[in-house]
Amino acid sequence: MESSDFSASSEFWLDYLKGMLKPVAATAVVVLAIVLSFVQRLGLEGEMAYSIFRSFLQLSIIGFVLEFIFTQKNAAWILFAYLFMVSVAGYTAGQRAKHVPRGKIIAGASILMGTAITMFLLVALKVFPFTPRYIIPVAGMMVGNAMTVTGVTIKKLREDLKIQKSLVETALALGATPRQATQRQVRRSLVIALSPGLDNAKTVGLIALPGAMTGLIMGGASPLEAIQLQIVVMNMLVGASIISGIISTYLCWPVFFTNAYQLEPRVFASD
Known part of the structure; x- marks a missing residue:
């Protein structure tokens, strides 16, 4: 033996x-x-x-x-691997927005919620079975894209609020809520963060074959089978990124504004 x-x-x-x-x-x-x-x-x-x-x-x-x-057949390993990826992604995205207090926590929570919602829908609709071989690679792709979008969104939102501080403070003084006063800046930060991914989705297959599709074709799968998976991948990446980015803007309010609905001076004082 x-x-x-x-x-x-x-x-x-x-x-x-x-x-x-x-x-x-x-x-x-x-x-x-x-x-x-x-x-x-x-x-x-x-x-x-x-x-x-x-x-x-x-x-x-x-x-x-x-x-x-x-x-392993224990679902706990899937959860462990997923939370590990989210933790690393939250730390990395938070580093990009280093001037935002609790930026790593905000980024991690946004990535967790955005990817978890997307993953739940994919499993509930039986797009992917809940097994390590499917869930871990899929989660890795979603977490990676959500990390990039979340980090850019938080960083850009702070920069725009700092540049347009007087405009936001005027809106707040006139009775606007933080969301109403920062609507333009939120929209701009999300557009900038999401544009590369959306542009990639528009040109997928025309300029370059994506990684998942290329891997399947090189592994001997039919191109028709490969594009079916790639369509699923593109949809989930866009969904997870948008959800995570939007959630991050909401989670930023407690650190960007005081309880009196004023811009927090300590957040916008440093470069």
């Missing part, structure tokens, strides 16, 4: 090492980029090497983690 386990383990690692030959060979492209950076004196050689090494390490680790989770 032990000999059989050892043989199976050896075969696994041998197959894994063989599979890593192509990823390692692909780093030749990065080496070329590093050489060009050195020749052009861009000073990005160290950052490029660090970024590629970090991504290589992170993906390798997450590959083993997912391999383990996919073999």
Whole structure:
């Protein structure tokens, strides 16, 4: 029995090492980029090497983690993986809006609610089964897009409110609610944050084939099957991003305004 386990383990690692030959060979492209950076004196050689090494390490680790989770039948692992992704995304988005108090909490809560609502609808409508193999990759895509939109929305909203502070304060003095006084700034921040994703949705398949679709085609699936999944993916990404972005604007009010419906001076004092 032990000999059989050892043989199976050896075969696994041998197959894994063989599979890593192509990823390692692909780093030749990065080496070329590093050489060009050195020749052009861009000073990005160290950052490029660090970024590629970090991504290589992170993906390798997450590959083993997912391999383990996919073999588990306990739904708790799905929840754990999902909350971990949301936590990292909230921290990253909050870093973008570093001048907003409790920005990481606001971003994390917005991403959590936006992606959870979208995920619930997808599972309820039986678009995806509630299994790790489906939910974790789908959740990762939604959380990643919601992270970008939420971070940009919060950061841009604060910047616009600071620039147009007098206009907002005048509206508040005339009896407007925070939502009414900041309607223009909220709309602008959401449009800026969501525009890249919406533009991508408009041109999907015309300029470049998206990752999910490309992966399926390269894996041997029919292009018609690939586009069915990609349509689902695009819909869920847009939905999760819009919901998360809108929620983040509501959650910003307690830190942007005082209880007397005045702009919080400490939030807009720093650059």
